[in-house]
Amino acid sequence: MAEKKGVKYFVVDAFAESAFKGNPAAVCFLDDDNDNQRDDAWLQSLAAEFNLSETCFLTPIIGDFPRFRLRWFTPVAEVDLCGHATLASAHVLFSTGLIDSETVVLSSWEAVIELQPRLDEISKCPCEGMMVSAAASAESTYDFCSRYFAPRFGINEDPVTGSAHCALAHYWSLKMNKCDFFAYQASSRGGTLKVHLDKEKQRVLLRGKAVTVMEGYVLV
Incomplete structure (x- = not known):
């Protein structure tokens, strides 16, 4: 036997x-x-x-x-x-290498911006969405940039994704040995976030600015 x-x-x-x-x-x-x-x-x-x-x-x-x-x-x-x-x-x-930890992480800021996503293939992935990210250059005011794609939910590319930065905060904290980040989401609209990883409370704090661009009434 x-x-x-x-x-x-x-x-x-x-x-x-x-x-x-x-x-x-x-x-x-x-x-x-x-x-x-x-x-x-x-x-x-x-x-x-x-x-x-x-x-x-x-x-x-x-x-x-x-x-x-x-x-x-x-x-x-x-x-x-x-x-x-x-x-x-x-x-x-x-x-252990059973999953490649470098699959969403690209070699440079430029690679993230220039990426042409295959949305049909991404829509087949068994996940809510897919993000790509890269560290910023040493002279940049940012720490890292990212993009987020969720075609399965009707969002080919999200302009700025707060929830994705909860995972990114943990990932870049391990890579950069820090807990505070200034992040840029490199969509066509673009957006900036201040990110803090609170390891003691096991939470991520996000801060950002907002601008009112429309005001009106719906009559029906």
Whole structure:
């Protein structure tokens, strides 16, 4: 009888910059036919064995793009969602090379501006949208620029996307070792944002200016 392949796992301290801090989570990969057939009772038993606040199970979804099904378990029950275990899972996927962390990141500011998106292909991606980003040059007043495309939702290119900068803040914080950024979204309209990553409260603060350009009444 062939030896049964074990389940690869990682324990990750999420929302932390060093070991033994933050919130720990176990990340387990169910990456073959045997693993995919493990029942819920087995998954729950393993989560109880880890005895961490959350254990996350990732199962690959076959397709043209790297996708994974996620399930989250406390030591006693499955839950609908867990933030720190999801972050831990993303960390493992990127750090092990299972997903290329440089896929949305381009080599230069100019490359972001000159990019010609293939909207038909982007619309096939199993995500709400796709963003590209690059660091600004050393002499620029900005830290990074980006563009955001969401053709599946009727937005070929969004002029300025606040929500995307929540993810960009975390990414560029790791790259630049800082928490405050001046960002530019390089759409045809363009827009600037001040971004602050609050690691202690696990939130991103966005600031920007606004201008009133129309005022009127709807009569029907």
